[in-house]
Amino acid sequence: MKQPGSKNALRWAAIVLAALLLAGCGRAPLYSQLDEQQANELMAALLDSGIEADKAPSPSKTGWEVRVGRNDFPYAMQVLRSRGLPRAQYATLGEIFKKEGFASSAIEEKARYIFGLQQELARTLSLMPGVVDARVHIALPDRDPLGGDTIDSSAAVMIYEQAGANVRDRETDIKVLVKDSVEGLDDVNKVTVKFATVSAPAAASPHSVAGTMPMSLSSISPLGIGLAAGVIALVLVALAFAGRVRALRAQAKQPQPRVWNG
Numbered sequence: 001m002k003q004p005g006s007k008n009a010l011r012w013a014a015i016v017l018a019a020l021l022l023a024g025c026g027r028a029p030l031y032s033q034l035d036e037q038q039a040n041e042l043m044a045a046l047l048d049s050g051i052e053a054d055k056a057p058s059p060s061k062t063g064w065e066v067r068v069g070r071n072d073f074p075y076a077m078q079v080l081r082s083r084g085l086p087r088a089q090y091a092t093l094g095e096i097f098k099k100e101g102f103a104s105s106a107i108e109e110k111a112r113y114i115f116g117l118q119q120e121l122a123r124t125l126s127l128m129p130g131v132v133d134a135r136v137h138i139a140l141p142d143r144d145p146l147g148g149d150t151i152d153s154s155a156a157v158m159i160y161e162q163a164g165a166n167v168r169d170r171e172t173d174i175k176v177l178v179k180d181s182v183e184g185l186d187d188v189n190k191v192t193v194k195f196a197t198v199s200a201p202a203a204a205s206p207h208s209v210a211g212t213m214p215m216s217l218s219s220i221s222p223l224g225i226g227l228a229a230g231v232i233a234l235v236l237v238a239l240a241f242a243g244r245v246r247a248l249r250a251q252a253k254q255p256q257p258r259v260w261n262g
Helices: 004-024 036-048 070-082 106-126 167-181 222-253
Strands: 027-034 053-057 064-069 131-139 154-162 191-198
Touching (some): 027 036, 027 070, 036 053, 036 064, 106 131, 106 154, 106 167, 154 167, 167 191
Parallel strands (some): 154 191
Antiparallel strands (some): 027 064
């Protein structure tokens, strides 16, 4: 009959083993130094694709990092790339024209204005449903001070869309938006829009099932396996030693037979 102490020891050994196996599961950071909105967007996309992920403060103490199992890393990157995550950080006109130092030349001011306008338009377009990323290039010719003929402004837009999103159906809306945003751009035909489709992830991750914790032997680090094996060996040795001690004590308590010396 097993002793209560043996049962408790086995129970604790199982708990320690499970904890070590969970601790040994390899986790790899996908991105670090994210703001909370970026981290939450990544988490939502990964969990929606059946990839177990977690977020934690970045080791650098700046922002957040998002981690997944090492076996899920390639598929997780495909999922994020197909959704344009994490989203690009665009500079605003207020940030570009922040006054610092001496006055800039007219050429510098114009270059900064064009860059800021491109950034603002790209940011607006990237927020359209189905758009993974957007790039805008604006040609804003100088005005002739003598009133001569001036080349009209023009713009070129590159849209990267999700597979099956059909953002191309809104090409006219995109052209009108850009035309109305650029000074001197009065003809919608001066706006060129090109589309490219971002391929969807090849296949679902074989190590992840939506709503469950991915646990595979290949995702457990050798260090975790070694520690677990060591703990099991120590527990077994302790149980064997305790059993031997109890047997000796029980033997010592038994009445010794009387020996007749004659």
